[in-house]
Amino acid sequence: MSTNPSWIFRSYPSAMPSVENWVLEDRPVPEAADGELLVKTLWLSVDPYMRGRISPAKNYAAGFKLGDLMRGGGIGEVVASESPDFKPGDIVMSDYSGWQPFSAIPAASAKRVTITDAPVQSALSYLGMPGLTAYFALLKTANPKAGETVLISAASGAVGQIAGQIAGIKGLDPVAVAGSDEKLEWCRELGYRTGVNHRSSADLVRDVAAACPKGVDVFIDNTAGPIHDAAMLNLNAFGRVVVVGTIALADRFDQPDIGLRHLRRTLITRARIEGFLLDDHEAEYASAIADLLSWYKAGLLRTREDILEGIETVPHAFIRMLKGENFGKQLVKL
Amino acid sequence: MSTNPSWIFRSYPSAMPSVENWVLEDRPVPEAADGELLVKTLWLSVDPYMRGRISPAKNYAAGFKLGDLMRGGGIGEVVASESPDFKPGDIVMSDYSGWQPFSAIPAASAKRVTITDAPVQSALSYLGMPGLTAYFALLKTANPKAGETVLISAASGAVGQIAGQIAGIKGLDPVAVAGSDEKLEWCRELGYRTGVNHRSSADLVRDVAAACPKGVDVFIDNTAGPIHDAAMLNLNAFGRVVVVGTIALADRFDQPDIGLRHLRRTLITRARIEGFLLDDHEAEYASAIADLLSWYKAGLLRTREDILEGIETVPHAFIRMLKGENFGKQLVKL
Numbered sequence: 001m002s003t004n005p006s007w008i009f010r011s012y013p014s015a016m017p018s019v020e021n022w023v024l025e026d027r028p029v030p031e032a033a034d035g036e037l038l039v040k041t042l043w044l045s046v047d048p049y050m051r052g053r054i055s056p057a058k059n060y061a062a063g064f065k066l067g068d069l070m071r072g073g074g075i076g077e078v079v080a081s082e083s084p085d086f087k088p089g090d091i092v093m094s095d096y097s098g099w100q101p102f103s104a105i106p107a108a109s110a111k112r113v114t115i116t117d118a119p120v121q122s123a124l125s126y127l128g129m130p131g132l133t134a135y136f137a138l139l140k141t142a143n144p145k146a147g148e149t150v151l152i153s154a155a156s157g158a159v160g161q162i163a164g165q166i167a168g169i170k171g172l173d174p175v176a177v178a179g180s181d182e183k184l185e186w187c188r189e190l191g192y193r194t195g196v197n198h199r200s201s202a203d204l205v206r207d208v209a210a211a212c213p214k215g216v217d218v219f220i221d222n223t224a225g226p227i228h229d230a231a232m233l234n235l236n237a238f239g240r241v242v243v244v245g246t247i248a249l250a251d252r253f254d255q256p257d258i259g260l261r262h263l264r265r266t267l268i269t270r271a272r273i274e275g276f277l278l279d280d281h282e283a284e285y286a287s288a289i290a291d292l293l294s295w296y297k298a299g300l301l302r303t304r305e306d307i308l309e310g311i312e313t314v315p316h317a318f319i320r321m322l323k324g325e326n327f328g329k330q331l332v333k334l
Numbered sequence: 335m336s337t338n339p340s341w342i343f344r345s346y347p348s349a350m351p352s353v354e355n356w357v358l359e360d361r362p363v364p365e366a367a368d369g370e371l372l373v374k375t376l377w378l379s380v381d382p383y384m385r386g387r388i389s390p391a392k393n394y395a396a397g398f399k400l401g402d403l404m405r406g407g408g409i410g411e412v413v414a415s416e417s418p419d420f421k422p423g424d425i426v427m428s429d430y431s432g433w434q435p436f437s438a439i440p441a442a443s444a445k446r447v448t449i450t451d452a453p454v455q456s457a458l459s460y461l462g463m464p465g466l467t468a469y470f471a472l473l474k475t476a477n478p479k480a481g482e483t484v485l486i487s488a489a490s491g492a493v494g495q496i497a498g499q500i501a502g503i504k505g506l507d508p509v510a511v512a513g514s515d516e517k518l519e520w521c522r523e524l525g526y527r528t529g530v531n532h533r534s535s536a537d538l539v540r541d542v543a544a545a546c547p548k549g550v551d552v553f554i555d556n557t558a559g560p561i562h563d564a565a566m567l568n569l570n571a572f573g574r575v576v577v578v579g580t581i582a583l584a585d586r587f588d589q590p591d592i593g594l595r596h597l598r599r600t601l602i603t604r605a606r607i608e609g610f611l612l613d614d615h616e617a618e619y620a621s622a623i624a625d626l627l628s629w630y631k632a633g634l635l636r637t638r639e640d641i642l643e644g645i646e647t648v649p650h651a652f653i654r655m656l657k658g659e660n661f662g663k664q665l666v667k668l
Contacts, residue, residue, distance in 0.1 A: 052598075060602045224597040243601045257598065261591040263558040264386075266609040267577045268394045273607040275600040 004029045005311050006100035007070045012056055016251035016322065019315045021054065022070065030104035032082045037110055039076035039092060039103050041311075044332040045124040046318040047073060047158070048222075048247045055253050060277060070099040070314075073124050075113060083107030093123045099314045101334055117297055125329040126303045127292055129278060130158035133244060135288045136281040137220055138163050139170070141274055142240045146171040148217035151208065151234075153227045155192060156183040156304070158329035159244060162292075163220050164192045165301050172218075175211050177227050179324045186327070190302060196230075204230035215239075223248040224257070232262040232271075241273040250322040304328030338363045339645050340434035341404045346390055350585035350656065353649045355388065356404065364438035365414075371444055372414040373426060373437050375645075378666040379407035379458040380652040381492070382556075382581045389587050394611060404433040404648070407458050409447060417441030427457045433648045435668055451631055459663040460637045461626055463612060464492035467578060469622045470615040471554055472497050473504070475608055476574045480505040482551035485542065485568075487561045489526060490517040490638070492663035493578060496626075497554050498526045499635050506552075509545050511561050513658045520661070524636060530564075538564035549573075557582040558591070566596040566605075575607040584656040638662030 006027040013021050032038040050072055052059040064070065074097025078090040085107055086092065096109040113123045125131060137159075144150060150167045154160045155176030167174035168191035176187035176195030184195040194211050201207045208216070208230040215236035221228055225248025231241065249257055266273065281288075295301045306326040308317045314332050321330040340361040347355050366372040384406055386393040398404065408431025412424040419441055420426065430443040447457045459465060471493075478484060484501045488494045489510030501508035502525035510521035510529030518529040530541045542550070542564040549570035555562055559582025565575065583591055600607065615622075629635045640660040642651045648666050655664040 058602075221597075224595075228597065243597050246597050246601060249598065257595040259592065259595050261558075261593050261595060263555075263562065263577050263580050263591065264583065266607060267580060267611070268392075268609065270609040270611055270614065271607075272609075273600060273605075275602065275604040275606075277601070277604055280604065 003027075004100050004102050006098060007311075007314055009054060009064045009066055009068045009070055011066065013054065014254065017051070017054065017315075017319055019319065022315045024312060027069075027100065029102040032080045032104050034082050035107055036082050036104045037078050037086055037092065037107050038080040039094070039097065039105055039110075040079050041074055041076045041097060041101050041103055041334045042091075043075040043121045043124055044097060044099060044314055044334065045073035045129075046314065046321050046330050046332065047129065048245045048250070048321070050318065051247070051250050051253055051322060057254050071096050072099065073097065073129060074103070075120060075123060076103065081107070086110065086112070091120060093128065099311070101311055115293075117293060121305070121331055121333075122296075122303075124331060125158055125305065126162050126296065126301055127289055130329060131162045131292050132281070132285060132288055133276070133278050134159045134162035134166060134220075135292060136278065136284070137242045137244050137276045138166055138218070140281065141242045141276055142218040142220065144170070144172050144218045144240070147173065149173045149175060149212050149214055150218040150220065151175045151177065151212060151216045151231050152192075152220045152222070153177040153198075153231075154222035154245070154247060154324070155187050155195060156327065157222065159222055160220070161187070161190055161303055161328065162301065165190050165295075169295060169300055177208070177223075183327060186304065198227055205233045208234050218242070220244060225249065229260050229262075232265055235265065235269050235271055237269050239269055239271045241271060243273065243275045247322060247324070306330045307333050309333045337361075338434050338436050340432060341645075341648055343388060343398045343400055343402045343404055345400065346388065348588070351385070351388065351649075351653055353653065356649045358646060361403075361434065363436040366416045366438050368416050369441055370416050370438050371412050371420055371426065371441050373410035373428070373431070373439055373444075374413050375408055375410045375431060375435050375437055375668045376425075377409040377455045377458055378431060378433060378648055378668070379463075380648065380655050380664050380666065381407060381463065382579045382584070382655070384652065385581070385584045385587055385656060391588050405430050406433065407431065407463060408437070409454060409457060410437065415441070420444060420446070425454060427462065433645070435645055449627075451627060455639070455665055455667075456630075456637075458665060459492055459639065460496050460630065460635055461623055464663060465496045465626050466615070466619060466622055467610070467612050468493045468497035468500060468554075469626060470612065470618070471576045471578050471610045472500055472552070474615065475576045475610055476552040476554065478504070478506050478552045478574075481507065483507045483509060483546050483548055484552040484554065485509045485511065485546060485550045485565050486526075486554045486556070487511040487532075487565075488556035488579070488581060488658070489521050489529060490661065491556065493556055494554070495521070495524055495637055495662065496635065499524050499629075503629060503634055511542070517661060520638065532561055539567045542568050552576075554578060559583065563594050563596075566594075566599055569599065569603050569605055571603050573603055573605045575605060577607065577609045581656060581658075640664045641667050643667045
């Protein structure tokens with residue numbers, strides 16, 4: 001029996017997670033029970049939503065318990081199938097992939113990856129959850145009109161890089177907020193008109209105002225925190241704020257978030273602030289992926305990946321991403 | 335020439351306004367210039383939005399300058415008309431009525447009051463701005479489904495008492511938040527199922543939870559402040575929060591509002607938080623007033639007024655209302 005080094009959740013982080021919150025244990029390669037697939041992991045995805053899953057606080061989905069095998073988005077090759085819907089050799093994607101080289105997953109959680117025009121791992125980025133998030137958050141929830149200024153935080157990240165390019169395709173005026181000048185340079189290459197470096201800015205409110213001389217019509221908020229304030233204080237009448245992520249709170253996830261409240265501003269601008277979860281849009285995934293793939297094939301969607309290699313790197317990749325040290329979609333290749 | 339005691343704005347309040355922010359000066363009775371009406375004031379309305387107009391902070395409408403005559407909602411009888419659209423004896427309503435017994439107002443700001451089935455001052459309450467605010471904030475912006483729980487702050491106030499009754503008429507489950515047990519008793523008489531006294535509550539979050547055992551689907555927020563927090567922390571998935579007023583901030587209007595931020599909660603619940611200004615709904619006023627009047631005539635809309643008498647009482651009435659000392663729609667009768 002081959003060994004199967006697996007990341008086990010060991011302790012709840014009280015602030016920014018550290019590698020010590022997990023332990024790499026050697027586990028046997030599992031067998032596929034009835035209705036399951038045994039999958040050889042090819043790619044693992046680390047995503048901001050997982051910060052909420054390692055918190056004892058109530059969330060929109062059940063969190064991990066101490067001692068649980070960590071699971072998240074991944075792509076693998078079916079080695080053994082106890083489901084009539086899959087056969088060995090199939091490439092499948094699942095949000096229930098273990099952080100381990102061989103993983104038993106419910107067949108019901110698996111989708112066959114049939115992409116032939118793009119790398120297989122795009123099913124974890126621009127043709128998967130982050131790309132779909134960008135698509136629906138911008139086009140459906142924010143519902144922008146041509147020419148409107150769209151401010152996007154974490155603009156070079158997995159969601160932001162796609163949101164900015166979709167904004168360009170749709171005739172909007174995308175403005176980036178990112179954590180380094182190098183990331184902003186990449187954002188401009190993608191079609192963002194300009195951007196603000198939130199780490200070097202001495203006055204985010206002023207710098208967002210300068211970057212958005214006509215004000216902010218739509219804000220795709222991947223971060224919360226001070227960038228949220230700068231957007232709210234520059235929001236135009238009837239502005240739309242889509243709350244997609246709160247990664248700026250990753251180091252104080254279970255503490256009250258105390259800061260400026262924007263209720264007067266919300267009233268005065270008649271802003272609409274709306275929370276976003278991708279799952280609500282599942283009925284429209286197929287047509288959205290068709291759009292994303294057609295833009296990709298037309299050369300309109302460029303993307304950047306940040307890849308670590310080997311099962312031992314997974315928590316490191318996750319923490320890099322939470323800290324914004326990644327540059328592009330963070331993946332782990334096995 | 336008769337005298338015309340008029341309230342002049344003297345100083346910006348830094349906290350809760352006090353009578354010293356105005357001075358009562360004897361002014362001559364004005365003459366109506368071309369396009370104006372000279373109106374004998376019958377009723378004046380004091381409303382929360384006027385707190386924003388006596389602040390130097392930017393607002394959705396221009397504020398008063400020091401030395402200005404105070405103006406607000408009022409009803410009066412036309413004494414002299416320099417407009418072809420009005421004649422002496424007409425009863426008119428205007429948001430530009432001076433805090434004075436005789437006021438010159440632009441004819442363009444005046445609407446003829448043609449109500450015959452209700453008291454004339456209802457054009458300042460349930461058949462006017464507060465009633466229309468309740469109508470559109472609840473039925474259009476929040477867009478509730480039958481059976482949903484609707485939490486309403488300042489529930490016995492000018493907007494709240496109408497919102498609660500409309501909620502009942504529409505088959506919703508209205509729950510009040512008000513500042514005294516006496517007000518809550520009145521709310522129950524109006525059809526609110528139950529209520530929470532925010533002044534005596536030791537734990538607003540818990541008490542709102544107890545009053546809303548199925549959670550809060552819609553929150554009509556007339557106050558901001560701690561009631562907002564209690565609503566957000568009890569908000570159901572896909573909850574709607576309509577930010578109608580921020581009267582709990584009346585004593586610190588120009589200071590940053592620091593407190594709990596609810597971005598995680600917004601994301602997790604996919605809440606929609608939306609600012610509301612009545613002016614945006616002007617095209618639909620006529621049909622809304624027809625609805626409100628028909629409910630009133632059918633005995634489905636009961637209202638309570640809190641009336642002070644005499645021009646010298648106007649700032650007192652305004653401050654009473656800001657402090658929540660009024661019980662029902664605050665008016666001044668001349």
